[in-house]
Amino acid sequence: xxxxxxxxxxxxxxxxxxxxxxxxxxxxxxxTGTTGGGGLSHRNLIINGAMNVAQRGVSSTTSGYGSVxxxxxxxxxxxxxxxxxxxxxxxxxxxxxLGFRKGLKITNGNQTSGAGASDYIKFNTKLEAQDxxxxxxxxxxxxxxITLSYWVKSSVAQTFFVRVTAxxxxxxxxxxxxxxxxxxxxxxxxxxxxxxxLVFNNxxxxxxxxxxxxxxxxxxxxxxxxxxxxxxxxxSQRQPDNTSTWYTTNDATWEITGVQLEVGDTxxxxxxxxxxxxxxxxxxxxxxxxxxxxxxxxxxxxxxALGNGTNSTLWYCYHKQTMRVRPSLVTSNIxxxxxxxxxxxxxxxxxxxxxxMSEGDENHSQITVTTTGGVSSGNVACWRFKINGDCYxxxxxxx
Numbered sequence: 380x381x382x383x384x385x386x387x388x389x390x391x392x393x394x395x396x397x398x399x400x401x402x403x404x405x406x407x408x409x410x411t412g413t414t415g416g417g418g419l420s421h422r423n424l425i426i427n428g429a430m431n432v433a434q435r436g437v438s439s440t441t442s443g444y445g446s447v448x449x450x451x452x453x454x455x456x457x458x459x460x461x462x463x464x465x466x467x468x469x470x471x472x473x474x475x476x477l478g479f480r481k482g483l484k485i486t487n488g489n490q491t492s493g494a495g496a497s498d499y500i501k502f503n504t505k506l507e508a509q510d511x512x513x514x515x516x517x518x519x520x521x522x523x524x525i526t527l528s529y530w531v532k533s534s535v536a537q538t539f540f541v542r543v544t545a546x547x548x549x550x551x552x553x554x555x556x557x558x559x560x561x562x563x564x565x566x567x568x569x570x571x572x573x574x575x576x577l578v579f580n581n582x583x584x585x586x587x588x589x590x591x592x593x594x595x596x597x598x599x600x601x602x603x604x605x606x607x608x609x610x611x612x613x614x615s616q617r618q619p620d621n622t623s624t625w626y627t628t629n630d631a632t633w634e635i636t637g638v639q640l641e642v643g644d645t646x647x648x649x650x651x652x653x654x655x656x657x658x659x660x661x662x663x664x665x666x667x668x669x670x671x672x673x674x675x676x677x678x679x680x681x682x683x684a685l686g687n688g689t690n691s692t693l694w695y696c697y698h699k700q701t702m703r704v705r706p707s708l709v710t711s712n713i714x715x716x717x718x719x720x721x722x723x724x725x726x727x728x729x730x731x732x733x734x735x736m737s738e739g740d741e742n743h744s745q746i747t748v749t750t751t752g753g754v755s756s757g758n759v760a761c762w763r764f765k766i767n768g769d770c771y772x773x774x775x776x777x778x
Contacts, residue, residue, distance in 0.1 A: 409645045423650040424510060425449075426660045428529075428638035430465060430481040434658075434667050435711070436769070438464035444777060447483045448661040449504055451777075456498030456596070459488025463502075466634065473564050474530045474636055478651050482530075482636035485593065487628065494623035500593040504638070505778040507703070508547055508586025511579040516642045518545075518573040527589065528568040528646035530637040535625040536561040540595075540618045543571055544588040547578040550612035554604055554619070568646040574609035583703050585778040589640070592618060593633055594626035662700040664778070665709075668744075670771035671717070671764040684720070684748055686758030690732065692720065694746045694762070698774065701741050706774035708736040708746060713772060719765045720750050722758050729753030731762065734772070744774055 387396040399407045432448040439445025440460040442453050452463040466484040468475045474482070485502060517523035527543070536559060543553040551574060557567045579586045601616035625631045637649050652660075669682060684692035698706075713734065720729040732749035739745050754760055764770070 409643075411645055411647050420650060422641045422647065423652075424506060424514060424525075424640040424642075425504065425638045426664075427657055428636075428649070429479055429651065429657070430483045430636050431654055432658050432661045433465040434661065434665060434773070438462060444665070444775075447481075448665060450483060450502060451504070452485060452500075452502050454500045456495045457488055457500065458491045461488050461500055461593075462486045468636060473566075477637070477649065479530070479636045479649075482634045484632055484634045487593075487626065487631040487633075489629040490627055494594065494596060494621075494626050496596040496598045498594065498596045498626070499599070500626065501590050501595070502593065502633075502635070503588055503590040505585045505589075506587040506640075507583050507778065508580045509582055511586045512581045514642050516573065518577045518579060519575050520573045521575075523573045524570045524644035525640060525642055526568065526570045526644060526646045528566065528637070528639050528649075529635055530564055530566055531557070531559060531591075532562065532564045532632075532634045533559045533625065534562055534632040535628055537622050537625050539625075540592045540621065541569070542588075542590045542592065542618055544590070544612065545577045545579065545609075546585050546588055547580045549576060549578065551576055551609045552604075552612045552617060553607075553609045554617065555607050556619075570644045572609075576609065576611075591635065592621065594621050594623060596621075659700055662698075663703050663776070665775045666699050666702070666773060668696050668772045668774060671768060673767050673769050681721075681761040681763050684760045684762060686722075686724070686754045686756050686760055687747070688756050690729075690750045690752060690754055692748045692750065692754055692758075692760050692762075693737070694734075694748050696744045696746060696774075698742055698744065702774065702776040703741070703778070704776045705740050706736075706744065706776040708734065708744070709773040709775045710734060710771070711773070712768065712770035714770075715751075717764060717766055717768055717770045718762050720748065720754065720760055720762050722754050722760045724755075724758040724760070725753070727753055729760070736774075741776075746772070 388398040389396045427449045430447045446463045447465050463485050468479045468482050538558040545551045559565045600620045603616040604618045684694045687693045715731045718731050729750040732751045734748045737745050737747040
């Protein structure tokens, strides 16, 4: 048996080594995937990068969270709000062949007054500081990298910008650009170096914000923003000036899937996770406590509550996952029309009056549900949905 002795291995057309040998018999290899794809688990720092989870709903015109979990779509100054929706990835496309079945699609409104200086439409996800601090990235070193990759498609051919912002003080900003042809899925990969000024606290606050900009007006852009380098955050020059073609095109669309952020200077095969795994990760930030849909009445699910003074009940809920911080209560279409209260102590009904978070922590919530009559202190009661319709109670601990 013979031994091949070399210092490094590199493809004829490559500009860097694929395998670098060390004198102690070990090596460093730039691996982009295993045979057949997959493998190399727990390297994607992005939650819900395949856009499979959408607890709030599949479509929204709300500025903020409203469709796909862990991704927020924000806009201001628009004449017509954009729509963001979880959509199917078309079969036969490259992302489909790579295992992606869902994407996030933004459909522009009709911006009749043009591109205003304070207008913007942006799409972003935020990561906890501790997840960056403990990721293995030597973020203080310019020779250590994290790599962002994603699939994107736009109905308008244009150059767009992305900003990666380190939010612990001092705040630093790293903008870069990417260009797409119309209606063509494009894989974008960007290696981002560390910088001696970066700070990521070992806590559950916001550490890294990744923003895909569809448009920003000139109040927040300018020539002083340099691409592909870290610089102190300047709110008036977050990135170079935008082309406004996409923004001023009625019903222009922009789609994304397969978002991955990993330590290293090379984008590896996307880490597909099970739906249950991804849902559990999302529930650290947002989780539905109970939901009814237009597809069927969830009337047989009764939720116990204890009378707490006149016309008030307490509902105790244990969270499905430990949340990032004590959450806030979120309701969607919870009204006296959609839910009802039943008092077991008196065998009578009571009209729903409202709800609020009264106590709780990362693992449970105590929700006060008021009525307009029919409940007294010590009564044993419950609430239930009473009509078909989309409505839910949820708790949120989003960044």
